Amino acid sequence: QEGRRFCVSCGGDANLSIHTDNPDLTPCFQNTVLAWIPTVYLWTALPFYLLYLKRSKRGYIVLSMLSRFKTLFGVLLWCVSWADLFYSFHELLQSRTPPPVYFVTPLVVGITVLLATLLIQYERLRGVQSSGVLIIFWFLSVLCAVGPLRSKIMTTTAQRFRSATFYIYFVLLIIELILSCFKEKPPFFSPANTDPNPSPELTSGFLSRLTFWWFTSFAILGYKKPLEEKDLWSLNEDDISKNIVQKLSREWDKEKAECKQNLYVLPGMISMKKSNHALNHVGDGPEEAEVLIRDKRHSRKPSFLKALMRTFGPYFLIGSFFKLIQDLLSFVNPQLVLISFIKNKDAPAWWGFLIAALMFTCAVLQTLMLHQHFQYCFVTGMRLRTGITGVIYRKSLVITNSAKRSSTVGEIVNLMSVDAQRFMDLVAFLNMLWSAPLQTCLALYFLWQALGPSVLAGVAVMVLLIPFNSAVAIKTRAFQVEQMRYKDSRIKLMNEILGGIKVLKLYAWEPSFSEKVLEIRKNELRVLKKSAYLTSLSNFAWISSPFLVGCTCTTVCTAQEHPWRTHGKLTVRPTNLGTKYKYLLGKKNIFHTVSLKRIQQFLSHDELDPNCVEREVIAPGREISVVLRGADAERVLFVWGFSGVSGKAKRI
Structure with a gap:
């Protein structure tokens, strides 16, 4: 009753909208739900879009004819919307009391249209050439106005003023949507201009x-x-290796600085005395030494994964959002199957056309969302590989001599080629960490509605496969570590052979060194063979899981004489989730953890102190010499590293 007081009183809603050969929407539904859907969308997206525009630094766009026309028609839409509002006040003054919906809806729609008009100019000032937010808003407005337009054309109404304003409003929406599909000129000072x-x-x-x-x-x-090379486009600013490496290096340096500042001591430990003696003579007493050792043991190590997330995470989350929409749309088509419509002899014909149109629209949207998801994932993977390769190369130029002995040239080459490539390959399947559980929950919900408790048998089959594949994953990780160790030693030996090839040829040592390389390669292939066997077992388990789940659910349901309430609605979508967990617990994640540990260990090596070298501009003709005189010459010790005093030189 309250809803009828708010809008227009109408009866027989179901017979008017659904169970009829000539369907129509109720006036209350047209003036509330259809009118408010675009409004809710724009106001919901507004905070996030304003934050995005605030961070945009593209420059401003010169006021063009396109922008002027879009602003003009936006103002006209606002005037038309509020014309209905003023007409309602006019009716109120004429002792005719219109429903409150004729006051609320024009007010809300008018404010929303005015907001969209202001966004047009704000986007121009922030350098946005084409606004996806406003295109979706105008499209939703036109789509939601199609139903009321049909109703006003098919039926006669005494409200001629509101009908006339609606026709003008609909035409202006069409014009605004068409104008929004065209893009503006590039901003001032844009790289596209030069x-x-x-x-x-x-x-x-x-x-x-x-x-x-x-x-x-x-x-x-x-x-x-x-x-040809001249046909290729220039790289975008965000895809240039120089910019990517600088961003990642800055985040990695920030992570290392935070770890140095956040050294802590666990509760209950002995606190260090803050006296001048303790500060100047560290480790004089047993208490101070114990605190220093424990503090070093429990200090947090810098996480390279956090640096990667801060650098590439925001862009990757956009692709994750598209993946979320695609996952939700994938469960819409099974709910729209035509079997139920065909079995219903009394269903109107327009039901079938509507279901077919919805299925086609859902499939198109699902395809668009999936390709956008992969676009963002692959671009993120490309930037990830570029950044990791650049950071490792920069680190290899500044590590100390002792670090070079622990990290060979072969290991550095593998880090820049193999491990960086694995990060790129992982990004495409990284969203499976949350997508697979989400799809599993949705599939189990729909299967429970269809089969009841019988679906628990299929769940039990999937649960039993998880421990088996987890054990295989742990063993595969051990094999991966061993294989990379053999690969590092093989590349190191090959570099040494190529570096001293003249000596090897002179003394005819090729066969002996060839045997050493082949022996290492033989061990590497042996480990790869074991890993391949385990991977085959894991793949067989996950590939056969859809059949096992479907067969188990059907068998249990038939044994319980469960009524098939679905009428053929069961599709392959709910039973193919086992293959998604193949990526969740697959070897790509194992290789990723191994590669991450190797890269982080290499980037944590000590670096040369740039302050040890004094850089001055030497005048032409001036000689440079280092002279040690007197007692200083006796106390100086020259060594190659800090691990020992071998190779020392005195009294030079």
């Missing part, structure tokens, strides 16, 4: 980026002729 061959990705419109239309011209060019 680059002779810029990439069209950043300057492309929202629809072009969503459908990858900006790449079409390049694909056609490659079809017509073989591509």
